Amino acid sequence: MDKSELIEKFMSNNILIDNDGLSFLCSTNYNINNFISACIAADNLFLDKNSVEDFLKTLDEKDKKQEQKTTIQPSISKPSTHNRSKDYDSSVIVHSIPEDNTIPKPKNVNSFSGYFADRYEKIKNILFNRPSLKGSRSLNSITQTTNDRNVSVIVMINSVGTSKNGHTILEIEDMTAKLTAIIMKDKLIGQNMLIADEVVGLIGSLSNGTLFVNDIIFPGIPKTFRKNHITDPLRAVFISDLHIGSNEYLPKVEERFLKWVNGTSKDASEIKYICIAGDVVDGVGIYPDQKDDLKIKNIFDQYNTFETFIEKIPDHIQIVICPGNHDAVRQAEPQPPFDSHYFPTISKFRNVHLVQNPCSLSLHSFDNNPGINVLMYHGYSFTSLNNAVPDLRKHGISNPKFLLKELIRKRHLAPLFGSTIITPKSSDDLVINSIPDILHTGDLHGFCIDSYENKIDLFSTSTFQGQTSFMDRVGHTANPGKVIHENLMTRQIGYETFY
Numbered sequence: 001m002d003k004s005e006l007i008e009k010f011m012s013n014n015i016l017i018d019n020d021g022l023s024f025l026c027s028t029n030y031n032i033n034n035f036i037s038a039c040i041a042a043d044n045l046f047l048d049k050n051s052v053e054d055f056l057k058t059l060d061e062k063d064k065k066q067e068q069k070t071t072i073q074p075s076i077s078k079p080s081t082h083n084r085s086k087d088y089d090s091s092v093i094v095h096s097i098p099e100d101n102t103i104p105k106p107k108n109v110n111s112f113s114g115y116f117a118d119r120y121e122k123i124k125n126i127l128f129n130r131p132s133l134k135g136s137r138s139l140n141s142i143t144q145t146t147n148d149r150n151v152s153v154i155v156m157i158n159s160v161g162t163s164k165n166g167h168t169i170l171e172i173e174d175m176t177a178k179l180t181a182i183i184m185k186d187k188l189i190g191q192n193m194l195i196a197d198e199v200v201g202l203i204g205s206l207s208n209g210t211l212f213v214n215d216i217i218f219p220g221i222p223k224t225f226r227k228n229h230i231t232d233p234l235r236a237v238f239i240s241d242l243h244i245g246s247n248e249y250l251p252k253v254e255e256r257f258l259k260w261v262n263g264t265s266k267d268a269s270e271i272k273y274i275c276i277a278g279d280v281v282d283g284v285g286i287y288p289d290q291k292d293d294l295k296i297k298n299i300f301d302q303y304n305t306f307e308t309f310i311e312k313i314p315d316h317i318q319i320v321i322c323p324g325n326h327d328a329v330r331q332a333e334p335q336p337p338f339d340s341h342y343f344p345t346i347s348k349f350r351n352v353h354l355v356q357n358p359c360s361l362s363l364h365s366f367d368n369n370p371g372i373n374v375l376m377y378h379g380y381s382f383t384s385l386n387n388a389v390p391d392l393r394k395h396g397i398s399n400p401k402f403l404l405k406e407l408i409r410k411r412h413l414a415p416l417f418g419s420t421i422i423t424p425k426s427s428d429d430l431v432i433n434s435i436p437d438i439l440h441t442g443d444l445h446g447f448c449i450d451s452y453e454n455k456i457d458l459f460s461t462s463t464f465q466g467q468t469s470f471m472d473r474v475g476h477t478a479n480p481g482k483v484i485h486e487n488l489m490t491r492q493i494g495y496e497t498f499y
């Protein structure tokens, strides 16, 4: 392919690359299709030589981490089955590599400022690729002028308030200055969904040091983003919140699920991947007097029972497991993967992948195909976030599709600080930096299948536990026994009911 054809190929994907950038890329022999897919996923749409070089370094680092991951291949013999999906290779590439905590680092105010600076920079880079924000200026530079009719800025919101006349008052800041912005009440530009600590673009006019906002640009996803498809007829299954050990655990749901997974139906015979988004057990001491609600009162016995469940899943199916807030790992997010001492048996299985929460991963990614990118997040932030935003609260926490869409629109899994416990460190791992094909969440024990602009599948997965008094207290309503699955080639979604 000559250079003009390559430029055409980039342009057809709405990526602008200059001549020097293209020459440099060609000199590296990097696979052009993979590079374009990675650019779209990372929202990297304007490229010169320097940005190509930087991006290739990032991709190389990712590749190295993947190699590290794939070198850990413990194995133990398990009975095999003869389902159709067994005939295909599998691949699970984990992009979210947990921080090395072997040497504890001190946490102080600087840790928090670094954390928020990283959030701002990551989402600013996403917003800067939006055409209307290309000419964005720093707050410090616009405060040098008194009046300006056409100003665009990328800011973090410090606070959202309402004037006595009903106008929205925003306190905004970037790395250079702070400013007050006003959205007049007659403008309906999405101000009801704004919350503190999120990063947005604002377009408006500056008058006597106040920004009057005419438009809000949320990061969202670019129009160029396209769904990935794999080329093999394979299926992924999405579950969460088993809550093994609870008095309300539903063994019939488990039994029917395992019968289906081991069965010979067309859908079941295509299963190659199972993602489990946390709360695999009910835990111990998660809330006061929990012991009265527990059938299995010892945490190791709970995890041992979960291991028995996993052992009944055929070994040609790759199983990805992240923890939730009921699990025995650090509660601050990102939560590290399960320690192997809870899983002495399945941690040695080649088909079991213990990952952090949240976790970005690619299923069935091979040289000629990026696979399907899944973002798993247990969802501890959801209840607080839903309660904090009136327009979300009116839909109720049992109907989380609006909430999940808002997470993608804000490109953050817990945009409101305090909605979940975080580990202050130099990077904010809850920013949705790469665009997933599937956002898989749990925690609410409801059930929801939806999509963001028909491009990102949004799943809030069900539970293997009935309604509990604890759920009554936190306002969750169980919709147990629903299991979501998706054909990764056709991207058709289905679900089973086992309750």
Ligand SMILES: [Fe+2]
Pocket: 241, 243, 279, 324, 326, 443, 444, 445
């Ligand atoms: Fe749960």
